[in-house]
Amino acid sequence: MTDGVTAAHGTGGHGEPADAPVSAWVLGADSGGSGLRITLAAVPEGGAPQTVGTVTSTEPVRTGAQGIDAEHMLAQLVPAARELLERAGERAQAAGLRSVCVGAAGMATLGGQLRAELPAALTREFSVRRIALAADAVTAYAGALGQLPGAVVAGGTGLIAMGTDLRNWRRADGWGHLLGDCGSGAWIGQAGLQAAMRAYDGREGGSAALRERAEAVFGAPLSGLPAQLYPRTDRPAVLASFAPEVAACADRDTAASEILRAAAQEIATAAAAVCPAEEGVSVAVTGGLFRIGEPLLAPLREQLHRRAPHAHLTEPAGDPLDGALLIAARLSSDALRLPQDPALLSLT
Amino acid sequence: MTDGVTAAHGTGGHGEPADAPVSAWVLGADSGGSGLRITLAAVPEGGAPQTVGTVTSTEPVRTGAQGIDAEHMLAQLVPAARELLERAGERAQAAGLRSVCVGAAGMATLGGQLRAELPAALTREFSVRRIALAADAVTAYAGALGQLPGAVVAGGTGLIAMGTDLRNWRRADGWGHLLGDCGSGAWIGQAGLQAAMRAYDGREGGSAALRERAEAVFGAPLSGLPAQLYPRTDRPAVLASFAPEVAACADRDTAASEILRAAAQEIATAAAAVCPAEEGVSVAVTGGLFRIGEPLLAPLREQLHRRAPHAHLTEPAGDPLDGALLIAARLSSDALRLPQDPALLSLT
Numbered sequence: 001m002t003d004g005v006t007a008a009h010g011t012g013g014h015g016e017p018a019d020a021p022v023s024a025w026v027l028g029a030d031s032g033g034s035g036l037r038i039t040l041a042a043v044p045e046g047g048a049p050q051t052v053g054t055v056t057s058t059e060p061v062r063t064g065a066q067g068i069d070a071e072h073m074l075a076q077l078v079p080a081a082r083e084l085l086e087r088a089g090e091r092a093q094a095a096g097l098r099s100v101c102v103g104a105a106g107m108a109t110l111g112g113q114l115r116a117e118l119p120a121a122l123t124r125e126f127s128v129r130r131i132a133l134a135a136d137a138v139t140a141y142a143g144a145l146g147q148l149p150g151a152v153v154a155g156g157t158g159l160i161a162m163g164t165d166l167r168n169w170r171r172a173d174g175w176g177h178l179l180g181d182c183g184s185g186a187w188i189g190q191a192g193l194q195a196a197m198r199a200y201d202g203r204e205g206g207s208a209a210l211r212e213r214a215e216a217v218f219g220a221p222l223s224g225l226p227a228q229l230y231p232r233t234d235r236p237a238v239l240a241s242f243a244p245e246v247a248a249c250a251d252r253d254t255a256a257s258e259i260l261r262a263a264a265q266e267i268a269t270a271a272a273a274v275c276p277a278e279e280g281v282s283v284a285v286t287g288g289l290f291r292i293g294e295p296l297l298a299p300l301r302e303q304l305h306r307r308a309p310h311a312h313l314t315e316p317a318g319d320p321l322d323g324a325l326l327i328a329a330r331l332s333s334d335a336l337r338l339p340q341d342p343a344l345l346s347l348t
Numbered sequence: 349m350t351d352g353v354t355a356a357h358g359t360g361g362h363g364e365p366a367d368a369p370v371s372a373w374v375l376g377a378d379s380g381g382s383g384l385r386i387t388l389a390a391v392p393e394g395g396a397p398q399t400v401g402t403v404t405s406t407e408p409v410r411t412g413a414q415g416i417d418a419e420h421m422l423a424q425l426v427p428a429a430r431e432l433l434e435r436a437g438e439r440a441q442a443a444g445l446r447s448v449c450v451g452a453a454g455m456a457t458l459g460g461q462l463r464a465e466l467p468a469a470l471t472r473e474f475s476v477r478r479i480a481l482a483a484d485a486v487t488a489y490a491g492a493l494g495q496l497p498g499a500v501v502a503g504g505t506g507l508i509a510m511g512t513d514l515r516n517w518r519r520a521d522g523w524g525h526l527l528g529d530c531g532s533g534a535w536i537g538q539a540g541l542q543a544a545m546r547a548y549d550g551r552e553g554g555s556a557a558l559r560e561r562a563e564a565v566f567g568a569p570l571s572g573l574p575a576q577l578y579p580r581t582d583r584p585a586v587l588a589s590f591a592p593e594v595a596a597c598a599d600r601d602t603a604a605s606e607i608l609r610a611a612a613q614e615i616a617t618a619a620a621a622v623c624p625a626e627e628g629v630s631v632a633v634t635g636g637l638f639r640i641g642e643p644l645l646a647p648l649r650e651q652l653h654r655r656a657p658h659a660h661l662t663e664p665a666g667d668p669l670d671g672a673l674l675i676a677a678r679l680s681s682d683a684l685r686l687p688q689d690p691a692l693l694s695l696t
Contacts (some may be wrong), residue, residue, distance in 0.1 A: 109575060172549040176574050178583060179547050189679075190526060197528050203621040204655075226524050227457060235526060239504040252400060273551040 021045055024087070024098035024332040027128075028080055028324030031061050031068075031104040032136060036076050040084035040092070041325045051327040055080040067110035070117040078125050097122075099200050100133040101328035103139030103320055108343040111135075119348035130331045131348040136320055137162040138338070138345050139176065142321030144316030147330065149335045150282035151275035151311070153267055154320075155289030157182035157240040161267075166337055169344050170274035173276040183266030185240030185289050191326070192246035192258045193239065197222060207255035213245040235258030238308055243292065250295040257271075260292070260300045268303035275308050283308065284316040369393055372680040373436070375429055375476075376672030379416075379452040380410050380484060384424050387433035388440070389673045397677040400436050402669075403428035416459035418465040425450070426473050436543040445470075449480040449676035449685035451487030451578030451668055456691040459483075467696035475642050478679045484668055485510040485522065486693050488634055488685070491671030492664030495678065495685045498630035499623040499659070501615055503637030505588040507532035507590075509615075510692075511622030514685055517692050518622040525584040533588030539607040540594035541587065546571060555603035561593040591640065596645040607649045608640070616651035623656050631656065634664040 022042040026049060029038045035058040043047035057076050058179055060071040081100075085092050100122055104111060111133060119131045134142075140154040141162045151163035158181040160174030177186040192207075196214035199206030200222045208215070211222065218225050249256035271283050283304060290296065304313055318326075330336040340347055374397060377386045380580050384405040389397035407422050408610035410417040433679065448470055452459060459481060467479045476528075482490075483674040487537045488502040489510045506529040508522030525534040540555075544562035547554030566573050577586055597604035619631050631652060640646065652661055666674075678684040679695070688695055 109571075131664055162514070170550075172551050173545070175545050175576055178577060178587065179541055179574055182542070193527055197521070197523050201618075201621055202518075203520050204617045223457070226527055229526060238524065269552045270549075273549055 022091070022095075023087055024329070025092050025095050026328035026332050027084070027100040028139075028321055028326075028328050029077060029100070029102045029104075029303070030136070030139060030319075030324055031073065031102065032320075033060055033105060034058065034175075035060055036073070037321050038077060038080040038084070039321055039325055040081070041329065042092075042298065043098075043329040043332055045084075046333070049325045051270045051325070052092075052254070053084045053259040055084060056063070061104070063110055066113050068104060068106055068114050070113045073102075073104075073114065074118065074121050081126060097126045097128040099130040099132070100126075100128050101134060101139070101324040101331065103134040103136050103324045103327075105136045107133060107135040108137075111342055111343070117344055122324075129327040132327050132331055132336075134324065134327060135216050135344045135345050137171065138169070139320040139323035139327065141323065142326045142338060143318040143320050144284040144286045145282050145314070146326060147319060148282055149276050149278065150284070151271045151308075152283070152316070153271050153287075155184055155237050155267065155285060155287045157181075157185045157188070157291065159267065159270065161270035161274045163164075163271075163276060164339060165276035165278070166339060170184060171344075172270040172273040177239065181236075182195050183263040183270070186236040187239075187266070188241040188246050188259055188263050188292075189242035192242050192249075192256065193225070193263070195255045195259070197225070207249070207253055209253035210246065210256060211247045213249060214242070217245065219243065228239040247292040247295045257295070260295050264296055264299035264303045267300055268307045271304060271311075272307035275311050277310065279310050281311050283311045283316045284314050285318040287317065287322045320335075350503070352579040353401045365681045370439070370443075372632075372677070373433070373443050374673065374676035374680050375432070375445050376487075376669055376674075376676050377425060377452075377484035378484070378487060378667075378669040378672055379421065379450065380668075381407050381408055381453060381533050382406065384421070385669050386425060386428040386432065387669055387673055388429070389677065390436075390437055390440075390676040391446075391680055394681070397673045398642050399673070400440075401432045401650060403432060411454060411458055414461050416452060416454055416462050418461040418469075421462065422454075422466070422469050423462070429474060444678040445476040447476045447478040447480070447676045448474075448476050449487070450483040451484050451672045451675075451681065453484045455483040461531050463546070463694055471696075473599040479685075480675050480679055481694050481696075482672065482675060483510075483692045484680070485519065486517070487668040487671035487675065489671065490674045490686060491631040491666040492634045493630050493662070494665060494674060496630055497624050497626065498632070499656075500631070500664070501619050501633045501635075503532055503615065503633060503635040505529075505533045505584050507535070507615065507618065507637065509618035509622045511619075511624060512687060514687060516687055519619040519692075524641060525587065527609040529584075531611040531618070533591040534584040535587075535614070536594050536607055536611050536640075537587040537590035539610070540590050540597075540604065541573070543603045543607070543627075545573070549615075553603070555597070555601055557597045557601035558594065558604060561597060562590070565590065565593065591637070595640040595643045605643065608643050612644060612647035612651045615648055616655045619652060619653035619659075623659050624657065627658050629659050631659045631664045632664040632665065634660050 039054040061073045141152040161172040163170045173180045194212040197205040199211035387402040409421045489500040492500045509520040521528045543555040544559040547559035
């Protein structure tokens, strides 16, 4: 289960010395399709959480008919937390955990069992006082922008935008590859493969470059592609796997660059829908989608400027695990300003 | 298995009297997702086939790892043909079947077992001399345009265009709901549901009217729609079920009418890609999609005129079962002019 333990290292950008007085020990967790990461951090008085160790499991927490399986998560979370406290030394073990934040994909709709069982179990095991259960889009937000008002777009195979004025959360998209996820990796890859099929047919709107890339990846002739794609259960991931090919063609193929421009427009539209109106708020984009880089980011800056001219695009400070730690740290000192929400960010 | 036998009735538009001398008895079959229809027809010398009886089964022929299951098809086809010959009387039984045409969805890619086993089995059972195995898009073509050069678009949950200059077949789209089927029922329904989700989010491009219809059909709030759609195995059909709602909103909602206009453009694009260049060729559209009527047909006429001005849109003469009968009838008198193709129209 436990696949790796990283050495202690600082995460914060605030540069507290490692020997500043620790006011609390906190735990952050990030659960998603690729597994579970759990980090222990020391929080200096009024400062940023300092990571002291991380445990990574590549076994994703199961989802069953009752939603995300609380028992399966606890079976990974509890031993990992014990191991991290032990490695952190006597001071940490004596103090115990002041707070925990667990961020999980699917928390909003499939987190009922977690909300019902996790807090009591963690209190029983670690005498922990304050527990936050967060949607992964909320930990992505906190990781990227901390407690500032603004909007964060998290993009990978899917895509969701989350915004807050620190009173309420607003969400846009994240509805999956058939109902939305507009501008996501699956969306870009699908548009690229459709342009390849158009070229194969001789239909208007096709791209010879994308057809060539699709044949290189999936084999020629492309009439064999449906039989490869439809029987799979991870169809969105297969579609998303073609997104980097679209990006690689963008500098020499009009269809490819238009797909990225359209994706940028969708991403900016989702960000604008959730972004607070106040002047100077921050917008950040985070997640594997944006590794595409300039072919996507250049039109995105342009579209964001058009749709939310009052906002400015900033680099995300950290990832969802950093966000979970930040929520846990702020919770430990009663300084959490991100709004509570029964589905998105519930506190015990 | 046998769900209905219709009374004898004529199909042809040529008005041969029912007592014209019969030159041959032929069988046509149409196999698809909603079941199997089998028709016996009498072919007068040089005339159009006259239906004498039809057997309908609502049990779709199974598709397995080896493709369309030949044994399962024969288990329905053989008893139905016997029953139809018996009902047609002594003359038909004495003459036997001169030719058979079986049209099936998936024939091109999944018809290997049918091509290997069906001809020998039918010859053994009925001493039939000539057998044609056709893709459903080919029987749709023959049903709509007979043996004229042109293009036929068959639209339902999916969409495929087939064209011929009587030398070769050309195909466009029909790649399924993720890779194409652009302009199909699933495509229109999906675009409508995406516009509903946009309205729910407050994203640009949403439609309040489509949101209201989606809530009426799937329940409010629409945040529950993903959990209803994604676990289903018939997702394209669920998407297509919303297409009539989009059509019903088209006269009062800009987003809905734009979706139908975009669908019309896709349909015209597919037709133009397969339509022969010669002046005055016919284009026909057929299938359940076009029951949407004028909200789709009006922009389609306009788009077809723009993309294939040399072609003229004609009413389809009949459906795919009529097409299978026509192929069988022409085959019986060595007058088949539609081009042979190993995947699309194979003859024995």
